[in-house]
Amino acid sequence: DAGITQSPRHKVTETGTPVTLRCHQTENHRYMYWYRQDPGHGLRLIHYSYGVKDTDKGEVSDGYSVSRSKTEDFLLTLESATSSQTSVYFCAISPLTGQGNTEAFFGQGTRLTVV
Amino acid sequence: AQSVTQLDSHVSVSEGTPVLLRCNYSSSYSPSLFWYVQHPNKGLQLLLKYTSAATLVKGINGFEAEFKKSETSFHLTKPSAHMSDAAEYFCVVSEGAAGNKLTFGGGTRVLVKP
Numbered sequence: 132d133a134g135i136t137q138s139p140r141h142k143v144t145e146t147g148t149p150v151t152l153r154c155h156q157t158e159n160h161r162y163m164y165w166y167r168q169d170p171g172h173g174l175r176l177i178h179y180s181y182g183v184k185d186t187d188k189g190e191v192s193d194g195y196s197v198s199r200s201k202t203e204d205f206l207l208t209l210e211s212a213t214s215s216q217t218s219v220y221f222c223a224i225s226p227l228t229g230q231g232n233t234e235a236f237f238g239q240g241t242r243l244t245v246v
Numbered sequence: 247a248q249s250v251t252q253l254d255s256h257v258s259v260s261e262g263t264p265v266l267l268r269c270n271y272s273s274s275y276s277p278s279l280f281w282y283v284q285h286p287n288k289g290l291q292l293l294l295k296y297t298s299a300a301t302l303v304k305g306i307n308g309f310e311a312e313f314k315k316s317e318t319s320f321h322l323t324k325p326s327a328h329m330s331d332a333a334e335y336f337c338v339v340s341e342g343a344a345g346n347k348l349t350f351g352g353g354t355r356v357l358v359k360p
Contacts, residue, residue: 173350237290
């Protein structure tokens with residue numbers, strides 16, 4: 132398995148509280164991503180990073196922010212959690228190979244419940 | 247903009263019979279295409295990928311997929327289903343623009359009956 136660790140793996144939080152999820156990689160890959168998985172929607176991109184301090188929005192970025200201060204860590208913050216953000220969150224990493232697109236490698240996921 | 251449509255949300259097959267999972271994509275560029283599998287309560291594992299080389303792509307566990315540009319399709323097949331193939335399968339497209347962003351289809355859940 133690619134060296135990706137997500138923490139925590141499970142979290143229950145209350146509406147209105149901030150929550151931070153962490154993704155740590157040991158592969159030194161350039162690209163890192165945060166996705167959310169909901170039934171019938173597959174995985175949808177929240178934010179991604181193409182280098183330290185370089186991030187951009189995905190298709191469902193509202194209510195989320197990210198930071199990447201080191202190559203190995205990519206943090207996802209829910210600024211004020213809502214019930215609609217109850218989901219399974221996946222971190223992914225991908226190398227820059229110069230040979231066209233490469234696949235992403237996924238972490239084990241974080242199950243977040245907002246009550 | 248890129249998009250992916252998986253034509254079946256659920257597929258049920260008997261063990262030992264063929265599996266066909268259908269995927270159509272939309273892309274403004276020459277895309278790369280992937281199939282991932284997710285077993286219950288697990289992460290995602292790459293089955294195979296197409297990146298403009300051979301149009302018939304072989305993957306792990308006996309799966310293969312054929313890229314058909316004229317039909318904008320990338321269907322996944324396996325000649326003989328095994329019980330361990332019961333999982334959810336995702337077709338994914340990437341256009342390779344800045345960020346190497348992946349766009350996922352909605353997923354197809356496969357049930358294998360003994």
